[in-house]
Amino acid sequence: MxxxxxxxxxxxxxxxxxxxxxxxxxxxxxxxxxxxxxxxxxxxxxxxxxxxxxxxxxxxxxxxxxxxxxxxxxxxxxxxxxxxxxxxxxxxxxxxxxxxxxxxxxxxxxxERHQQVFAIYxxxxxxxxxxxxxxxxxxxxxxxxxxxxxxxxxxxxxxxxxxxxxxxxxxxxxxxxQRERLDLGGALLSTVGLFALLYALTDIQQNGWRTGSFAMIAAAVVCTAVFFVQQSRAARRGRNPLVRFDLFTDRRFAIGSILVAVFFGMFTAFVFAVSITLQDELGFSAWRTGLLMTPFAVGACVGALASPMLVRRFGVRTLTVGITAFGACVAVGAVYLHLIEGAVSVPLVIGPVFLAGLSVGMFCVPLQPIMLSGLDQRRMDAASGMVPTVEQLGNALGLALLSAVFFREHTVAGSVTMFAAIAVVAFGTAVLTFALPEAADNAR
Missing domain, CATH: 1.20.1250.20 (MFS general substrate transporter like domains)
Structure with missing residues (x-):
């Protein structure tokens, strides 16, 4: 990892x-x-x-x-x-x-040890x-x-x-x-469909909405539809498909997948906006940018390691508090950036940067074991490829949409708008956490 x-x-x-x-x-x-x-x-x-x-x-x-x-x-x-x-x-x-x-x-x-293991992970x-x-x-x-x-x-x-x-x-x-055969048709359809979608989203993020992007997205939709039909037919015939759609009949996994996609899309957009703001707009070097974000990494590690204890005490509300606090930090950052007009005081922002990282660790680390807690070993194996794929789709989709809609101009004003949009998404994610059932271990 x-x-x-x-x-x-x-x-x-x-x-x-x-x-x-x-x-x-x-x-x-x-x-x-x-x-x-x-x-x-x-x-x-x-x-x-x-x-x-x-x-x-x-x-x-x-x-x-x-x-x-x-x-x-x-x-x-x-x-x-x-x-x-x-x-x-x-x-x-x-x-x-x-x-x-x-x-x-x-x-x-x-x-019973998954929370601790995923916290270290x-x-x-x-x-x-x-x-x-x-x-x-x-x-x-x-x-x-x-x-x-x-x-x-x-x-x-x-x-x-x-x-x-x-x-x-x-x-x-x-x-x-037992040895089974790989679903080559499903593998080809999923690879082509994902490539078309992700390539289109990458192009949108770099160049905005173009005719070619729409064509690639349309191709991705067609491939995905064919893939869904092919996988469903394979499951009905007793074969082992590439993707087990029955994963989404588990409410924790279904809602958790939405939370994963939204969070990683929002977080990737956040990292992108921070990098552009500090280096292109405020004149920070890559080295100085990395140093400024070090408290964020430290906070994320602390939040990750503390998350098992917090989940045992507060359950899924740990996720609600974590993502709400992250949204609040980003909102405060947007207001601060608007008021100071580019003159950032590094000592002043260290605390909020650490708190933002702490909040991210509290949210994203417990999310995975909670969403997987209702799956048996067989479905857990199937989820091993599904979860990181959802993360990657969220990364590309969130970055493309947020940057194309809210970050067309790389200016301080554009950064303020982008951070405000990210804060709104974070607060919306916090609301969605109320639909997530408690993990099976916590429920007992």
Whole structure:
């Protein structure tokens, strides 16, 4: 999780150096970032199903090996095209690792410990996500052994080797009871449909609404409709489909999926707006931006680790308080940005930034175990690919819609509008949490 999360953000601060050395075009710059995220999101469902068929341990080890090799390939790339190709392979391998996580946790720990395990998992994810830009700036600036931007990718090689060795030694899971066949038709339809939708949303976020974007979205809708019919027919015939739609008959999972999608879309838009506001509008360097957001990462880790105790005491209302507090912090930030007109006092904002991170940790970490608490082991396996796919769809959808509607001009006034919109979405999410039943463990 640490490698996957940090790799999604660490490259952003290295892009100027990559552009200068490889003479990367603007389109190629976007592909260096989006190629990874598209490959990651579009292969999660298939990777989860393959893991279910061949064994989670085997799939995880193979994915770690490919991810490590692809990272070395990224670090040794000598052209823009080679780097983009390596990033696509890296993103697909990252999906292979991530898609096994929920199933591995469910199989390795008793249900009563899931809150604690996911708290540690969430703390690592939050810390890695915020560390990425800081680490990227530090590695490029330090220019270790004259590697420059190459170190941003090569750092994954020792991490990958350590991960592989630890998983080989300590990850012991049973083999699948019976060998089944992969639903190739479903895998193709889901991959094409997700790619069309996510590519269109990425284009909307970068260039606004265009005819091509509408055409890609229409293609995605058609593929999704065909996929739904094909998967439903497979389930009726007693086959094992790529996606089990009966997951959504569980109210916790259904409402939790909506909350996951809305939250990750809102949060991705928030991180994007913070980066644009601080660097493009207020003149902060990438390094200084990362340092300013460090209290957020610390707060998220504290909130994540404290969340099991809070959920045991207050149940799902922990989520309500967490997302409401986050919305309040963002709203206060919007008002503050409007009043100071660009002259930010760093000491003054450290407290609210920490509180915003704390609130995020309180909300997003307990959400996953609560939404999964009513599933049996079989459906938990199916959810292993579904949950991260919903997260990725939320990321793309929220960023595209919020930035296209509220953040057309990268000015301080535009930032104020964007933060206000994010606060409204956060408050709406808080209202939705009242529809979420208590987790099964808490209900007892």
């Amino acid at each position: 640490f490698m996957q999360m940090i790799d999604g953000t660490i490259v952003i601060t290295a892009l100027p150096s990559i552009t200068a050395e490889l003479a990367v075009s603007r389109q190629a710059q976007l592909l260096v970032v989006s190629g990874y995220s598209l490959a990651f999101a579009c292969t999660l469902l298939t990777a989860a199903r393959i893991g279910e068929l061949v064994g989670r341990r085997s799939m995880f080890l193979a994915s770690v090996a490919v991810f490590t090799a692809a990272s070395a390939w990224c670090g040794m790339s000598g052209s823009a095209g080679e780097l983009v190709a390596a990033r696509v392979v890296q993103g697909g391998a990252a999906a292979g690792m991530t898609a096994q996580t929920i199933a591995i946790v469910a199989a390795s720990f008793p249900r 969430g703390a690592v994810a939050g810390f890695a996500g915020m560390l990425g830009p800081i680490a990227g700036g530090a590695l490029v600036t330090a220019d270790l052994f004259g590697l420059g931007w190459h170190a941003v990718f090569l750092i994954n090689v020792p991490l990958g080797l350590i991960t592989f060795a630890l998983a080989l030694r300590y990850l012991h899971l049973g083999r699948p009871a």
